[in-house]
Amino acid sequence: MDPKPVRTRFAPSPTGRMHLGSARSALYPFLLARRTGGTFILRIEDTDQKRFVPGAEQELIDGLHWLGINYDEGPDVGGPCGPYRQTERREIYHEYAWKLVELGHAFPCFCTPDRLDKVRQEQMKNKQNPRYDGACRNLNPDEGRRRAASGEKVVIRFKMPKEGSITTTDLLRGPSTTENSALDDSVLLKSDGLPTYHLAAMVDDHLMEITHVIRGSEWLPSLPLHTHIIRAFGWEEPQFVHLSVFLKPSGKGKMSKREAAEAIQDGHSIYVSEMQSLGYIPEGVLNWIALMGWGVSEGDVLTLDDMIARFDIHNLTPSPAAMNFAKLDHFNATHIRLLRTDDLAARVKPYFLREGLAVDDAKLLKIIPLIRERLVTLDDSLPFAAWFFKETVEPKPADLVAKNLTAAQSADVARKAYEILAALSEITPAVAEPPLRLLVEQLGLSPNQVFGILRVAVTGQTVSPPLFESMEIVGKEKVLERVKKAIKVLEST
Ligand code: GLU
Numbered sequence: 001m002d003p004k005p006v007r008t009r010f011a012p013s014p015t016g017r018m019h020l021g022s023a024r025s026a027l028y029p030f031l032l033a034r035r036t037g038g039t040f041i042l043r044i045e046d047t048d049q050k051r052f053v054p055g056a057e058q059e060l061i062d063g064l065h066w067l068g069i070n071y072d073e074g075p076d077v078g079g080p081c082g083p084y085r086q087t088e089r090r091e092i093y094h095e096y097a098w099k100l101v102e103l104g105h106a107f108p109c110f111c112t113p114d115r116l117d118k119v120r121q122e123q124m125k126n127k128q129n130p131r132y133d134g135a136c137r138n139l140n141p142d143e144g145r146r147r148a149a150s151g152e153k154v155v156i157r158f159k160m161p162k163e164g165s166i167t168t169t170d171l172l173r174g175p176s177t178t179e180n181s182a183l184d185d186s187v188l189l190k191s192d193g194l195p196t197y198h199l200a201a202m203v204d205d206h207l208m209e210i211t212h213v214i215r216g217s218e219w220l221p222s223l224p225l226h227t228h229i230i231r232a233f234g235w236e237e238p239q240f241v242h243l244s245v246f247l248k249p250s251g252k253g254k255m256s257k258r259e260a261a262e263a264i265q266d267g268h269s270i271y272v273s274e275m276q277s278l279g280y281i282p283e284g285v286l287n288w289i290a291l292m293g294w295g296v297s298e299g300d301v302l303t304l305d306d307m308i309a310r311f312d313i314h315n316l317t318p319s320p321a322a323m324n325f326a327k328l329d330h331f332n333a334t335h336i337r338l339l340r341t342d343d344l345a346a347r348v349k350p351y352f353l354r355e356g357l358a359v360d361d362a363k364l365l366k367i368i369p370l371i372r373e374r375l376v377t378l379d380d381s382l383p384f385a386a387w388f389f390k391e392t393v394e395p396k397p398a399d400l401v402a403k404n405l406t407a408a409q410s411a412d413v414a415r416k417a418y419e420i421l422a423a424l425s426e427i428t429p430a431v432a433e434p435p436l437r438l439l440v441e442q443l444g445l446s447p448n449q450v451f452g453i454l455r456v457a458v459t460g461q462t463v464s465p466p467l468f469e470s471m472e473i474v475g476k477e478k479v480l481e482r483v484k485k486a487i488k489v490l491e492s493t
Helices: 020-035 056-067 086-102 113-125 141-149 197-207 217-233 257-265 272-277 282-290 304-310 325-338 341-354 361-374 378-389 407-423 429-443 447-459 467-474 476-491
Strands: 007-010 039-042 106-109 155-158 165-170 174-179 187-189 212-216 239-243
Touching: 007 020, 007 212, 020 039, 020 056, 020 212, 020 239, 020 272, 020 282, 020 304, 039 056, 056 272, 056 282, 086 106, 086 141, 086 155, 086 187, 086 197, 086 217, 106 141, 155 217, 165 217, 165 239, 187 197, 197 217, 212 217, 217 239, 282 304, 282 325, 325 361, 341 361, 341 378, 361 378, 361 467, 378 467, 407 429, 407 447, 407 476, 429 447, 429 467, 447 467, 447 476, 467 476
Parallel strands: 007 039, 212 239
Antiparallel strands: 106 155, 155 187, 165 174
16 A cells, blocks of 8 residues: 555536446545545536536535545635636646647647538548548647637647557556557647646646546546646656446446436435435445445445545456445445434434424434334335324224234224233333233234234334334323224224
8 A cells, every 4th residue: 555645536527417436436536545644636627518517516516525525625615726627727728738739749720620520521431530630730830829819710639649659557457558540639628718628637637736546437548648648748647547337237238327217216326316315324325336346355344434444546446347236225224223323313314304294302212223223225214113203193994903803803802902001000011011922822812913903003004113112112191092092993893
């Protein structure tokens, strides 16, 4: 492990919803920064105006906060290398693009889209790879500057060497050599004055002193161009890590919008904000995404602190990872069980409030230990425990009838149970369970038959947390009231 403090960044484009891929692209550089006592930066890459989505930046910021991936520098917190939103750095890119022209590694290009289109079509007809044909490569730079200054539409292109090759290195994949003849004179500065990703990211990574660029594997094919740009400026090269892609649950092909929509049908989602409302907790989500691309050898249940302590960039893997939602459920349930009672209570409370229920905090604290083991997501607490916060419950008459008994026989059982409960000093498991078990024996019935009637009477449902503990929380008065009501229902069934 390199003990030197690193500087890393998460550089999302605000072009859509924040999904798990973005969360993972943020998590690893964050972990590396924290592991080494370094700095983690949020940079908003918003130079593609056509794909800009209003609100997307806020969603990213909210998502990072929710996950606990905190950044040291960023658009809303500032820092020494700002601004951290690329559209606010136009002049910087302009300056560096023309600097590259001066250095002889870039050139202004005045070709019209029409001409470029014709060239492309000609190349396709001849079965050549479409690329820039070099028409403006040898323009005199002074003349270029003058024409651009006079308002002529201009882009700046990288002047890719015609000969030779370039060797690039991805930390996970090792070195790779590319012939320069296979590379294009890519656009660095567009005619709207904004940079392309290629220029903006290289300039920013340099000025922000990024030591490790951790990004999606879709950028791997651009690494030769990026390395060319960095070397043309004579800058130090950061370490590059390209993360594996996410595959759909079947493992066949990349996750598409359609699969994302299908996932939501069965209570899953790839979008961070949706996972939150589906009842996933950040600990579960983080654990799940962390292991999709990071080979951890022992014990896979990790908190963010565990991850920071154990993170090693060399253990990231370039092989694609299939999204396994069952694993997400497993991690979420596991981390829910690890939460302190008061913490879990605070987290499930909004789900009850969302249903319009009035939540009594003291009661909720007593309920949590009864349901904790059964929760996969926070909203699973509703089917188990929402009834606790209702004034009355409305059991279905048919549910009150015990298996193999008639309604009249069930009413009789309920009456006997009522008498026992009414005579008790209090209803706690220790006080109420022994006499009711005795009743089961005396009647020659099964516990399921007797307790089933009581469960439905008191909770209004056939599945609930443990009966005696639940009755204790409900309180003697209400328990008796509900059993009495159930007897009436059974008598008239
Ligand atoms: N804005 C780029 C994207 O969202 C960033 C890639 C990078 O991390 O450099 O794909």
